[in-house]
Amino acid sequence: MQSEYDQVYAAWKSDPEGFWERAAEGLDWFKPSEQVFAADDGVHGRWFTGAETNTCYNCVDRHVLAGRGADTAVIFDSPMTGAKRRFSFGDVLREVKAIAAVLIGLGVGKGDRVILYMPMVPEAVFSMLACARIGAVHSVVFGGFAANELASRIDDSGAQLVITASCGLEPGRAVAYKPLLDLAMSLAKVKPEHCLVLQRPELVAELLTGRDIDFETAVMEERERGADIACTPVGATDPLYILYTSGTTGQPKGVVRDNGGHMVALYWSLSAIFGMKPGEVFWAVSDIGWVVGHSYIVYAPLLAGVTTVVFEGKPVGTPDAGTFWRICAEHQVKVLFAAPTAFRAIRRDDPEGDFIKAYRMPHFRALFLAGERADPETLKWAERMLGVPVIDHWWQTETGWPIVANPLGLGLLPVKHGSPSVPMPGYAVEILDDAGHPAPAGTLGNVVLRLPLPPGCLPTLWNADERFRAVYLTEFPGYYKTADAGYIDEGGYLFIMARTDDIINCAGHRLSTGAMEEVCARHPDVAECAVVGVSDSLKGQVPCGFLVLKKNVSRETVAIENEVVRLIRDEIGPVACFKTAIVVKRLPKTRSGKILRGTMQKIADGVPWKMPATIDDPAILDEIGAALRERGYGSVAL
Structure with a gap:
């Protein structure tokens, strides 16, 4: 219409x-x-x-x-x-x-x-x-x-x-x-x-x-x-x-x-x-x-x-990555509204959409995503797998x-x-x-x-x-x-790139973490990612990327990290000063699925931080801190 x-x-x-x-x-x-x-x-x-x-x-x-x-x-x-x-x-x-x-x-x-x-x-x-x-x-x-x-x-x-x-x-x-x-x-x-x-x-x-x-x-x-x-x-x-x-x-x-x-x-x-x-x-x-x-x-x-x-x-684990589709099929759901984080988790566990194919959903007509920025790769995956409009x-x-x-x-x-x-x-x-x-x-x-x-x-x-x-x-x-x-493009479409707190000021250049996350997510082995700005004595701030890989990826993580760094350099340019990508098991999130980028940034900068009241699993911050310490970044907790 x-x-x-x-x-x-x-x-x-x-x-x-x-x-x-x-x-x-x-x-x-x-x-x-x-x-x-x-x-x-x-x-x-x-x-x-x-x-x-x-x-x-x-x-x-x-x-x-x-x-x-x-x-x-x-x-x-x-x-x-x-x-x-x-x-x-x-x-x-x-x-x-x-x-x-x-x-x-x-x-x-x-x-x-x-x-x-x-x-x-x-x-x-x-x-x-x-x-x-x-x-x-x-x-x-x-x-x-x-x-x-x-x-x-x-x-x-x-x-x-x-x-x-x-x-x-x-x-x-x-x-x-x-x-x-x-x-x-x-x-x-x-x-x-x-x-x-x-x-x-x-x-x-x-x-x-x-x-x-x-x-x-x-x-x-x-x-x-x-x-x-x-x-x-x-x-x-x-x-x-x-x-x-x-x-x-x-x-x-x-x-x-x-x-x-x-x-x-x-x-x-x-x-x-x-x-x-x-x-x-x-x-x-x-x-x-x-x-x-x-x-x-x-x-x-x-x-x-x-x-x-x-x-x-949960989108995965209760009991598997097919829970959403079981409910949509069983209850004749016409429109589903979920967080992009949920779909990144489903994509990580079911990259080929096998669970989606297991359920008949002829009545299902649209998926809406909101709650956190919907990266284009997750959107495209959902479109391919579901065959319906996916609306950010x-x-x-x-x-x-x-x-x-x-x-x-x-x-x-x-x-x-x-x-x-x-x-x-x-x-x-x-x-x-x-x-x-x-x-x-x-x-x-x-x-x-x-x-x-x-x-x-x-x-x-x-x-x-x-x-x-x-x-x-x-x-x-x-x-x-x-x-x-x-920003708003020439056609009047809005692009949300980050919270204003997440804009990196690198040697006087205002850089969007969202734009860098888009590029990281294009790597075929990356299931989800987060980019934060960390303190740098020369440039003020430089980006640091955290990557969660898809299941069953067996390649050397160092090779994947280096490939992501090259992707950023090719797509955004040397101005991004993106030199650090770290593969981690999980990203820290609130119970509503929002990635706790601010806390990750504080851990990387070695400044005091407080355990977020809404965190889903506090142990993930210990994992992030350990991964950062291996790269020479600090970690101080209140």
Whole structure:
């Protein structure tokens, strides 16, 4: 189909308020907005001021009232336990009402904050919706997060209640959540009166008398009582949730999401960008502790009447690199959304796509990648193996939905590998130099968004308006600073090359780590890679590349390292000063799959570093340190 993108983007540009007012018509409002956009409200304006609605009502109740109560809303699939369950919209409504009744019974009401510290189980999704139903503000903290980080989020949010589980599951082990929660509660200055604990049979927790309440027992009592909790009307500009970003030192940074604008943006995006229709199955492979989980496991699919998949497992190892395709085939997934890291892992374990060929997926129509830069080699591999469009797109925790994408629902644009494509309606993306001047096409610079931000983006940080201004709005007046570096080509396509912190200044030349990683990834033996800038007394910084090889590569690693160095020299030139490539077994990553380049850089520079709270496996940093010491680089840990 011919793309409607140009017309749709032009329609937004010519009448931004009218565009979003029309998009909002597909949702239910208890009271219409007095003003679609109030420029003088809040830090940088607010959307749908004066309107009243309820996010849970729009996710669940309105579908049931429209006669879709028997349609599947949530599919739970856990390779960790073998459990598979389906929940209709009617089932979800019943569970959410029961949990909402429990929350009210514990004194939680409109505006109160509730911390969720949960694994990927349906009860986590239902608890988020229950908070939204009664107007409480949820703050999901990734399950297994360190106790001091959990404590800081309890304190910053001023949480009245914590909902947790006895454990989360990783391949070969159960991660006990309750001891981490107990330690966090002892460290926190704010002391929530109660904790609801979902007991999992894989590891049952000891409950503290007077504070801890068995989740299933409490919910079952309300369910059997026929709890019928109505949705609480909330202002469109009232907060729906707080999501703390991955900064692990100092005061947590709580991204606030409002109710009205958030609903409108996500509802619009699932159709226009991801091409989904009511009743189809959408699968975002993430965790509810991250923004992808909030936006595209929970809220966007249910707002759009689409079936969502809740997955407890890994792309490889649960049990193998065919897990994704088994789920896509078994549950008739139309569109899959995953991190590039997941596909690099799948490609490493299944380079010829044998697992993909083992499953029939005639209904599967697109793969979306986001969360970290999608290198062209991984994109091309996925295209070859799947035979469907593979769509890179770019956004942030702060925006809550895609800034730049190739919109499947509007008709795909030509693909440019390495680019997430073009700005979506609502976003005016520009490239500025460090002095704030527009950069010419093709020139690397600071990626910024012209204000105002569209619906769905953060209106501020939790209890920190001035910090919000300082972090995002001050450096480039009139713009939101993304802290990403990139360029826009002559055709208007954006290329994100690195975080601005990852731009290497080598003898006065600004070099992109992303560009170098692209070249490293072209080597036929390289499965994934990372390039960081390390200190150099002469040039300021020089690049250092870390390479993970594909399985069953038996060649000498020194030869591969030398070939990668030559590739960089041939493709980018001597200006890159790329002389060091190191083969390692694994790259250190967060649990959401982002490579911890900043920590690797500190290890290489021999400066003090702190163990990241979100790291998936701390032992990998020891491996990186050992590999660096062999090459004469330092390693100092706090």
